[in-house]
Amino acid sequence: MYQDLEHKVAVITGGSKGIGAAIAKRFGREKMAVVINYNSDAAGAQEVVTQVKAAGGQALAIQADVATEAGIQALVTAAVTHFSDLDVWINNAGMENQAPTHELTLKDWQRVLDVNLTGTFLGAKAAINYFLEHKKTGNIINMSSVHEQIPWPTFAHYAASKGGTKLFTESIAMEYAKDHIRVNAIGPGAIETPINAQKFAEEKQLQETLAMIPAKRLGQPEDVAAAAAWLASKESSYVTGITLFVDGGMTLYPAFQGGKG
Numbered sequence: 126m127y128q129d130l131e132h133k134v135a136v137i138t139g140g141s142k143g144i145g146a147a148i149a150k151r152f153g154r155e156k157m158a159v160v161i162n163y164n165s166d167a168a169g170a171q172e173v174v175t176q177v178k179a180a181g182g183q184a185l186a187i188q189a190d191v192a193t194e195a196g197i198q199a200l201v202t203a204a205v206t207h208f209s210d211l212d213v214w215i216n217n218a219g220m221e222n223q224a225p226t227h228e229l230t231l232k233d234w235q236r237v238l239d240v241n242l243t244g245t246f247l248g249a250k251a252a253i254n255y256f257l258e259h260k261k262t263g264n265i266i267n268m269s270s271v272h273e274q275i276p277w278p279t280f281a282h283y284a285a286s287k288g289g290t291k292l293f294t295e296s297i298a299m300e301y302a303k304d305h306i307r308v309n310a311i312g313p314g315a316i317e318t319p320i321n322a323q324k325f326a327e328e329k330q331l332q333e334t335l336a337m338i339p340a341k342r343l344g345q346p347e348d349v350a351a352a353a354a355w356l357a358s359k360e361s362s363y364v365t366g367i368t369l370f371v372d373g374g375m376t377l378y379p380a381f382q383g384g385k386g
Contacts, residue, residue, distance in 0.1 A: 134213070
């Protein structure tokens with residue numbers, strides 16, 4: 126769909142399943158070369174590689190911990206060594222776990238912040254350094270959440286990481302716009318991914334979730350992938366520093382539907 130993306134090189138962190146895998150497969154359809162990062166799911170990552178190649182792109186899978194500088198550098202090296210360049214960086218890797226805040230351990234707090242926020246910082250920093258060194262018109266997309274805007278009790282560490290992602294995205298978008306580097310975020314709502322499968326399999330939980338979505342359906346990973354492709358393309362060349370919500374209207378205060386309140 127976006128001819129300018131053909132032959133571009135992208136790194137996608139957390140690309141072995143869910144939203145990351147969907148973005149990788151969409152980039153394959155755009156005839157891009159994709160470095161698919163994974164932490165532990167080697168089989169899943171390799172399956173995504175196969176699907177990207179079947180769609181017409183190029184791909185390889187690289188294991189790395191995105192919360193470390195060494196892990197991030199391994200992804201940059203893989204892109205340059207195998208595909209000779211780097212054009213698009215997707216900070217998608219993320220994690221969550223639930224706990225009342227007064228029971229939340231420092232270890233759980235730190236790991237969520239390390240992956241979701243520090244990993245985003247390290248990935249963006251590495252990409253920006255590459256773009257500046259090679260005088261490239263680069264593109265960074267950070268995966269945020271509707272919970273950069275909507276409070277989420279018992280997930281305070283996750284919400285904090287996504288609130289941080291919002292202002293980090295806006296700050297570096299402003300800082301590097303003069304260098305023709307665009308930085309945006311995507312804020313998914315309730316997306317039907319493997320991590321959510323068990324939750325949405327329970328009818329009560331599903332109906333409670335749908336009640337919070339004006340569109341009255343769950344999102345699909347492909348919905349988020351379509352937004353990523355647009356943000357990566359020249360079609361969005363005058364867009365930087367935004368969060369593009371892909372949420373069926375979840376951020377629109379759906380409790381007020383029908384004139385309630």
